[in-house]
Amino acid sequence: VIYREAGQFKATYADDQAIFPIAQDRWLVALGLLAIALVPPLVASEYWLQAILIPFLVYALAAIGLNILTGYAGQLSLGTGGFMAVGAYSAFKLTTAFPAVNIVVVFLLSGLIAAGVGLLFGIPSLRIKGFYLAVATLAAQFFLIWLFNKVAWFVNYAPSGTITAPPRTVLGVMVTGPRATAQVRYLTALAVVAVLALIAKNLVRGRVGRSWMAIRDRDIAAEIIGVRPLRTKLLAFGISSFYCGIAGAELVFLYLGSAETLAFDINQSFLVVFMVIIGGLGSILGSFLGAAFIVVLPILLTNAPHWLALDMSVALQKQIELMIFGALIVFFLIVEPHGLARLWQIAKEKLRLWPFPH
Amino acid sequence: MTELAWAVLAAPFLDMAGNPRFFAEVLIGGVAAGLMYSLVALGFVLIFKASGVFNFAQGVMVLFAALTLVGLMERGVPVVLALLATTAVMVALAFAIERVVLRPLINQAHIILFMATIGLNFFLEGFGEMVWGADVKRLDVGIPDESITAAGILVNKLELTAAGTAGVLVAVLALFFQRTRIGRALRAVADDHEAALSIGIPLKTIWVIVWSVSGLVAIVAGIMWGAKSGVQFSLSLIALKALPVLILGGFTSVPGAIVGGLIIGVGEKVGEVYWGPLVGGAIENWFAYMLALVFLLFRPQGLFGEKIIERV
Numbered sequence: 001v002i003y004r005e006a007g008q009f010k011a012t013y014a015d016d017q018a019i020f021p022i023a024q025d026r027w028l029v030a031l032g033l034l035a036i037a038l039v040p041p042l043v044a045s046e047y048w049l050q051a052i053l054i055p056f057l058v059y060a061l062a063a064i065g066l067n068i069l070t071g072y073a074g075q076l077s078l079g080t081g082g083f084m085a086v087g088a089y090s091a092f093k094l095t096t097a098f099p100a101v102n103i104v105v106v107f108l109l110s111g112l113i114a115a116g117v118g119l120l121f122g123i124p125s126l127r128i129k130g131f132y133l134a135v136a137t138l139a140a141q142f143f144l145i146w147l148f149n150k151v152a153w154f155v156n157y158a159p160s161g162t163i164t165a166p167p168r169t170v171l172g173v174m175v176t177g178p179r180a181t182a183q184v185r186y187l188t189a190l191a192v193v194a195v196l197a198l199i200a201k202n203l204v205r206g207r208v209g210r211s212w213m214a215i216r217d218r219d220i221a222a223e224i225i226g227v228r229p230l231r232t233k234l235l236a237f238g239i240s241s242f243y244c245g246i247a248g249a250e251l252v253f254l255y256l257g258s259a260e261t262l263a264f265d266i267n268q269s270f271l272v273v274f275m276v277i278i279g280g281l282g283s284i285l286g287s288f289l290g291a292a293f294i295v296v297l298p299i300l301l302t303n304a305p306h307w308l309a310l311d312m313s314v315a316l317q318k319q320i321e322l323m324i325f326g327a328l329i330v331f332f333l334i335v336e337p338h339g340l341a342r343l344w345q346i347a348k349e350k351l352r353l354w355p356f357p358h
Numbered sequence: 359m360t361e362l363a364w365a366v367l368a369a370p371f372l373d374m375a376g377n378p379r380f381f382a383e384v385l386i387g388g389v390a391a392g393l394m395y396s397l398v399a400l401g402f403v404l405i406f407k408a409s410g411v412f413n414f415a416q417g418v419m420v421l422f423a424a425l426t427l428v429g430l431m432e433r434g435v436p437v438v439l440a441l442l443a444t445t446a447v448m449v450a451l452a453f454a455i456e457r458v459v460l461r462p463l464i465n466q467a468h469i470i471l472f473m474a475t476i477g478l479n480f481f482l483e484g485f486g487e488m489v490w491g492a493d494v495k496r497l498d499v500g501i502p503d504e505s506i507t508a509a510g511i512l513v514n515k516l517e518l519t520a521a522g523t524a525g526v527l528v529a530v531l532a533l534f535f536q537r538t539r540i541g542r543a544l545r546a547v548a549d550d551h552e553a554a555l556s557i558g559i560p561l562k563t564i565w566v567i568v569w570s571v572s573g574l575v576a577i578v579a580g581i582m583w584g585a586k587s588g589v590q591f592s593l594s595l596i597a598l599k600a601l602p603v604l605i606l607g608g609f610t611s612v613p614g615a616i617v618g619g620l621i622i623g624v625g626e627k628v629g630e631v632y633w634g635p636l637v638g639g640a641i642e643n644w645f646a647y648m649l650a651l652v653f654l655l656f657r658p659q660g661l662f663g664e665k666i667i668e669r670v
Contacts (some may be wrong), residue, residue: 027561074469076472076473089655116361124651124654124655127655128654132605132654134472134601135602135604135647135650135651135654136650136651136654138598138601138646139602139644139647139648139650139651142643142644143644143647143648144645145643146641183499184481197461238388243462266598270476270480272472273476277473315487316488318484318487319484319485319487320484320488321489322480322481322483322484322487323480323481323484323485323488324475324484325480325481325484326478326479326481326482326483326484327477327479327481328476328477328582329473329474329477329480330458330459330474330477330478332480333463333466333470333473333477334459334462334463334474337466337470348667
């Protein structure tokens, strides 16, 4: 009864093409955005921000990136960690070389660099697809990590081999570095993610997104109706890596504070793949849901034994976590290949009719 | 510039010619490492041939088999009995996978099945670790890990055994595929699922068989890897190297898996020893993938694969 679009008429094309055509959705999203911008910084503890909310935002961005490539354009990539590393290391190099440049600009620039690297490793996708491509992206993963490990120039010859986020301010507020508060870092990450997610949403429902989906669903047919595979695939690689690169930069600058290449290893790539599958392939909302799920699950598993008054070792928790991840992947692929986003859709459909069955 | 060209193009070859004995040892080391990759790759090929599933979990299956074997032996079970029990476990695993993962996903796109095996990979990793513990274990199956000198060249006994085992395994598998009824059925299924079904080949049984066989191959690979470098979780990562091996050899070719493994193994070792120092070493980590990447650009079907790649 509450959630019903009866009486909301679409009188213009602009109305028809709105992201949220239903008024209730618009209100919900506006309120929700306001709430997540205002409530957590005021209410949430340092732990909540640092352990859950900030990584959630960072990973959501990476998941959007991978979802563009895998979910929309249908090119499986196992190199997300590598592209994130490119973003992180170029942000570090840029901001230490040009300290005066605004850190947000640095993020965008490092995203562009990551996009360039992504384009480079996307070239094989023009001849190969499926798991052949997955192996090609593995090459990117291992090569990039090796490169950042070996070439000391990338870490400014730091003997520890780690990159550390230097203190940087935006509009007089400390955003990165050890003295930046969790609240500020949270809000920065939120702003970046909100803007980029909006752009992504508009990309995938526009001409570009449709050509990606055409390539994904039937590449030969897509080519015949005039979608250029070369441009479309490379564009997907570029934009996807742009998002992943910014996510990588945020991972170091807003979340971890300092990192070495270990933070971007193959497991990181798999983690993002999981987010995309569980959240929903081909859904921007799904990227958020998947990221939330994967970030919260380990914390739940860590705390669940306490609540149930069970005694569990850390190693056992880790193992159970792995098993649950694996089982969930298989479960979702079997039961709901479109992931949590699809469940949300179904819930919405139900809600429209509620409380009536038909 | 000329210095660089000299260091890249000429100096390594002069090194090789200057110390042929050392070069031979490097080559043999590469061959041995390559055979290890081949053993893992074989399991991939078997499953891919018969069901079109790219089994990402093969590496973990190797680990799981080795863990089970070691775990049983640590509890005082005699070697033969432990081997039999491990075999039973792997066959049971094949049944479980067919029932829980493959059957519900029948007729799905290959990429979905591939991702399901990634899930399987993580599940097995967690499960194996939970049951058998996470610490590095020594696997001693009575093959001495010592070197003998033949014609002035150091050869490791263990590597020799691994080479022999790989050879025997390939021969047996080739016979199995070419000469037996089940092998013929497997090839029929690999060719065309529907046609195979319509002439009365039970698809489900075939899948169980092929997953069991690759489980057995995983046991052999697990024993060899385990004896060489201990049973530990990095094994599952080493198994990722089987992917470039497959690309080189072709996804559907058993001999291809062997040759691909040898090329990767030798290329990796020779590259590391002679060219690695130029860029700071440790190129072993990515060399195989890059080789595969370059290879894909020119010959996407691999050395021995069937040429059915469509290009768009």
